[in-house]
Amino acid sequence: xxxxxxxxxxxxxxxxxxxxxxxxxxxxxxxxxxxxxxxxxxxxxxxxxxxxxxxxxxxxxxxxxxxxxxxxxxxxxxxxxxxxxxxxxxxxxxxxxxxxxxxxxxxxxxxxxxxxxxxxxxxxxxxxxxxxxxxxxxxxxxxxxxxxxxxxxxxxxxxxxxxxxxxxxxxxxxxxxxxxxxxxxxxxxxxxxxxxxxxxxxxxxxxxxxxxxxxxxxxxxxxxxxxxxxxxxxxxxxxxxxxxxxxxxxxxxxxxxxxxxxxxxxxxxxxxxxxxxxxxxxxxxxxxxxxxxxxxxxxxxxxxxxxxxxxxxxxxxxxxxxxxxxxxxxxxxxxxxxxxxxxxxxxxxxxxxxxxxxx
Amino acid sequence: xxxxxxxxxxxxxxxxxxxxxxxxxxxxxxxxxxxxxxxxxxxxxxxxxxxxxxxxxxxxxxxxxxxxxxxxxxxxxxxxxxxxxxxxxxxxxxxxxxxxxxxxxxxxxxxxxxxxxxxxxxxxxxxxxxxxxxxxxxxxxxxxxxxxxxxxxxxxxxxxxxxxxxxxxxxxxxxxxxxxxxxxxxxxxxxxxxxxxxxxxxxxxxxxxxxxxxxxxxxxxxxxxxxxxxxxxxxxxxxxxxxxxxxxxxxxxxxxxxxxxxxxxxxxxxxxxxxxxxxxxxxxxxxxxxxxxxxxxxxxxxxxxxxxxxxxxxxxxxxxxxxxxxxxxxxxxxxxxxxxxxxxxxxxxxxxxxxxxxx
Numbered sequence: 001x002x003x004x005x006x007x008x009x010x011x012x013x014x015x016x017x018x019x020x021x022x023x024x025x026x027x028x029x030x031x032x033x034x035x036x037x038x039x040x041x042x043x044x045x046x047x048x049x050x051x052x053x054x055x056x057x058x059x060x061x062x063x064x065x066x067x068x069x070x071x072x073x074x075x076x077x078x079x080x081x082x083x084x085x086x087x088x089x090x091x092x093x094x095x096x097x098x099x100x101x102x103x104x105x106x107x108x109x110x111x112x113x114x115x116x117x118x119x120x121x122x123x124x125x126x127x128x129x130x131x132x133x134x135x136x137x138x139x140x141x142x143x144x145x146x147x148x149x150x151x152x153x154x155x156x157x158x159x160x161x162x163x164x165x166x167x168x169x170x171x172x173x174x175x176x177x178x179x180x181x182x183x184x185x186x187x188x189x190x191x192x193x194x195x196x197x198x199x200x201x202x203x204x205x206x207x208x209x210x211x212x213x214x215x216x217x218x219x220x221x222x223x224x225x226x227x228x229x230x231x232x233x234x235x236x237x238x239x240x241x242x243x244x245x246x247x248x249x250x251x252x253x254x255x256x257x258x259x260x261x262x263x264x265x266x267x268x269x270x271x272x273x274x275x276x277x278x279x280x281x282x283x284x285x286x287x288x289x290x291x292x293x294x295x296x297x298x299x300x301x302x303x304x305x306x307x308x309x310x311x312x313x314x315x316x317x318x319x320x321x322x323x324x325x326x327x328x329x330x331x332x333x334x335x336x337x338x339x340x341x342x343x344x345x346x347x348x349x350x351x352x353x354x355x356x357x358x359x
Numbered sequence: 360x361x362x363x364x365x366x367x368x369x370x371x372x373x374x375x376x377x378x379x380x381x382x383x384x385x386x387x388x389x390x391x392x393x394x395x396x397x398x399x400x401x402x403x404x405x406x407x408x409x410x411x412x413x414x415x416x417x418x419x420x421x422x423x424x425x426x427x428x429x430x431x432x433x434x435x436x437x438x439x440x441x442x443x444x445x446x447x448x449x450x451x452x453x454x455x456x457x458x459x460x461x462x463x464x465x466x467x468x469x470x471x472x473x474x475x476x477x478x479x480x481x482x483x484x485x486x487x488x489x490x491x492x493x494x495x496x497x498x499x500x501x502x503x504x505x506x507x508x509x510x511x512x513x514x515x516x517x518x519x520x521x522x523x524x525x526x527x528x529x530x531x532x533x534x535x536x537x538x539x540x541x542x543x544x545x546x547x548x549x550x551x552x553x554x555x556x557x558x559x560x561x562x563x564x565x566x567x568x569x570x571x572x573x574x575x576x577x578x579x580x581x582x583x584x585x586x587x588x589x590x591x592x593x594x595x596x597x598x599x600x601x602x603x604x605x606x607x608x609x610x611x612x613x614x615x616x617x618x619x620x621x622x623x624x625x626x627x628x629x630x631x632x633x634x635x636x637x638x639x640x641x642x643x644x645x646x647x648x649x650x651x652x653x654x655x656x657x658x659x660x661x662x663x664x665x666x667x668x669x670x671x672x673x674x675x676x677x678x679x680x681x682x683x684x685x686x687x688x689x690x691x692x693x694x695x696x697x698x699x700x701x702x703x704x705x706x707x708x709x710x711x712x713x714x715x716x717x718x
Contacts, residue, residue, distance in 0.1 A: 055499040097499045101487060110469045114490040126499050128460060128487035131473040140414040140456040140485050 032293040033353040040355040059101040061134040062152030066116045098125035106131040139207045150217035156263040160188035176240040180226035189265040205281030208358040216354040221268045231346035242331040282356035289350040301336040391652040392712040399714040400438045418460040420493040421511030425475045457484035465490040498566045509576035515622040519547035535599040539585035548624040564640030567717040575713040580627045590705035601690040641715035648709040660695040
């Protein structure tokens with residue numbers, strides 16, 4: 001796998017394997033923190049929301065193809081409208097107009113995104129699609145009042161160098177993720193994560209107005225927990241095992257697997273916190289974690305297989321070719337069926353939510 | 360054909376029949392007025408382009424999938440930059456940032472548009488795609504400095520009522536366009552055109568900042584010239600003849616043709632002028648026509664067939680089904696080959712260009 005910058009959109013289309021139908025785990029994570037985010041907006045947003053602002057701009061970075069992005073945006077709009085009415089206790093105030101920028105990589109399916117947007121009769125905002133990597137500027141300076149991103153910052157801008165190099169101490173062997181088993185690999189991923197996060201926050205700092213809020217939601221590891229101890233890490237390890245089985249039958253090769261590693265990194269919470277604290281452009285208004293709302297639910301094997309398939313398909317196809325994915329996830333389903341995940345035994349990731357205010 | 364609001368994007372894809380490869384006629388029209396538009400911007404744009412504006416916003420309404428839209432936008436940006444430097448005769452001024460909104464119907468191929476945009480190293484602006492009919496608001500109020508539209512306003516929001524109704528005096532018989540042969544039909548189309556143009560200008564008036572410029576480029580008929588006397592009208596009549604021939608062989612039916620009429624209207628210049636003058640939100644800074652730069656060129660039959668195919672395919676497919684288009688344009692090519700267009704004999708449309716300033 002090349003270590004240059006790539007992008008891997010969520011599975012498109014509307015079939016059973018698409019992200020549109022397999023993003024309820026992410027949605028539950030977002031829903032779990034929704035009320036806290038609303039509260040933070042009500043408490044922290046102070047943009048003199050009187051006559052001086054008539055257009056309110058929101059951007060969702062890494063929006064994918066819905067439906068989560070539309071829900072998140074609507075929730076923000078409802079909250080800002082409420083706040084606007086409260087701060088302008090007059091009957092004749094001009095209602096705010098909202099413009100929402102939906103950003104994702106250029107190869108995201110924007111046609112699909114536009115097709116699945118709320119009906120124009122319900123849509124209370126002007127919508128715009130913005131193609132381009134959020135690890136860089138995508139919007140004019142000083143133009144956004146609230147930025148939002150959820151379940152995106154574990155995607156690195158690239159696979160860390162050396163991770164797919166047999167000669168390097170940071171070689172990830174035939175593991176396909178940063179599972180925290182090899183210290184040098186973890187270090188390489190961590191360096192890339194910190195660098196990417198810095199670039200992300202610098203770009204957002206330029207795009208947000210002073211006093212604007214940046215909301216960041218995602219999953220991370222609890223402090224002291226390596227990924228290989230979590231059930232999420234275990235599922236990806238199992239996918240790696242399936243690939244190795246497929247290499248034995250000649251469908252793919254061990255060499256090909258050794259050249260592959262996901263550009264995905266889940267930091268521990270304190271790592272994430274430190275990275276954000278080091279940024280000088282934002283004040284941290286809130287940075288917390290909650291358990292994922294599904295933590296105490298027994299996820300079915302089918303749900304788990306579908307969720308990881310929608311998340312990982314594009315990357316796997318790009319490296320291993322089109323013919324591999326069906327076989328791979330059939331094998332995953334079989335393995336999970338033979339050895340169901342004992343959720344009591346495995347640790348789990350947590351949902352973090354961060355509200356930053358532009359200085 | 361239903362008379363409700365529809366949209367018919369230009370032929371997508373990148374094959375020989377696509378709009379991307381068959382829009383050079385439109386491009387030549389736009390190029391023909393480019394210098395005049397640049398001059399108008401230099402003379403009329405007075406937005407106190409000093410430190411008070413740091414982001415300059417441009418919108419292209421009805422952008423289709425390129426390449427013409429990118430060229431038009433770049434030309435505007437170059438001119439505004441030049442003006443900005445001239446008006447701010449300092450060495451240390453902060454460069455303007457540009458944001459460009461590319462608007463077209465929701466079923467326009469925005470993925471293709473984004474894919475064919477200038478390389479990020481050359482692209483001097485932040486790009487956003489805005490889906491939605493320009494016969495209505497698509498952007499927040501007071502948010503655009505220069506609006507642009509070219510070769511779009513002959514597209515009506517719908518086929519005028521009664522035109523496809525056998526019982527109506529405005530029935531267009533088996534003609535497939537408003538060729539100006541039937542007075543009642545012309546009237547119905549004209550009423551729709553005026554209504555659409557009013558809606559278009561009202562929406563743009565809300566979206567543009569005060570002092571902002573709206574540039575409108577397109578083709579119209581010279582005063583006193585009906586469409587049936589022009590070679591462009593003649594080509595579409597010939598397409599109608601081909602359809603009637605196909606009805607005789609059973610590929611389509613005369614009834615189907617009677618229910619079809621293009622939602623396209625080319626006004627005479629004075630009609631267009633009057634419609635724009637009646638709008639109260641804009642001052643007319645410039646409204647003129649030029650001959651199309653290709654007027655004295657002998658267009659080949661192949662060029663003409665390809666141009667009309669890219670322009671009309673989507674509409675024809677939606678009404679007559681997928682299988683008809685190849686056959687239809689093969690027949691057009693044959694007819695043109697047997698009876699080449701005598702450009703000396705036919706009259707022709709002219710290119711109009713309008714520069715409006717928001718009051």
